[in-house]
Amino acid sequence: MDSTSGGRDTGTRTRILRATYEVLSRTGYGKLSLSDVATQAKISRPTLYRLFSSKEDLLAAFGEYELRNVEAGLRRVVAGLTGAERLDAVLRFIVESQSSYRLSSLVQIEPDHVLSQMNRVVPMMRALLEPLVPHGDPVVVAGAVVRLAVSHYLVGADDQAEFLAQLRLAAGISGSDQPS
Known part of the structure; x- marks a missing residue:
């Protein structure tokens, strides 16, 4: 289960999304590979594919992750x-x-x-x-x-x-x- 369903893989999912940020900052979207993300996250490719079935799925989740980070940052600074x-x-x-x-x-x-x-x-x-x-x-x-x-x-x-x-x-x- 992933974080969208409240499951136990929330930590792994977050690690993958953070790794996606790192890989994207080096390679860009066009050269992003799921293998590179798995390596950066220090997880197996099957684990990554269990949570994200494709590059498009990962990038969509990454976009949502980035938006949530901005929203959390805004809430923090305006409190x-x-x-x-x-x-x-x-x-x-x-x-x-x-x-x-x-x-x-x-x-x-x-x-x-x-x-x-x-x-x-x-x-x-x-x-x-x-x-x-x-x-x-x-x-x-x-x-x-x-x-x-x-x-x-x-x-x-x-x-x-x-x-x-x-x-x-x-x-x-x-x-x-x-x-x-």
Whole structure:
């Protein structure tokens, strides 16, 4: 049984998904092999195939795993905060996450795949941010923040402080102060 059915393989499944992250950061999606993931996870191929019947199944589960990690991170950084302070915590989370996210190398390895994934990810990220926007039109503010974050993910270049300042401007806040 896997984690979606509450079974005992939750630890193994998580190990596989973490290993998928490691392998993807080295090889990209096109060259991802289930054998490499099994080796990275230190499990047998039959164990991997018992939980994920195909590369597509594994990648779909990996996408869900990544989304759950982002959601958990957002919940953690906004706990106990309200208003502009909560939104600023989210913006800092975005900057910190992108600076440490090793899959950003995929932009160079497989730009077409990354761009196609952005069509799927942008609406999901906007939907996660909208409820955290304390002022203005949450759809517009969240959309601007997500698109700016995607731009930095794809192109990079600015340092973390400048990236955060740009996100704050797009969100209509200055520092951790009130909305401007």
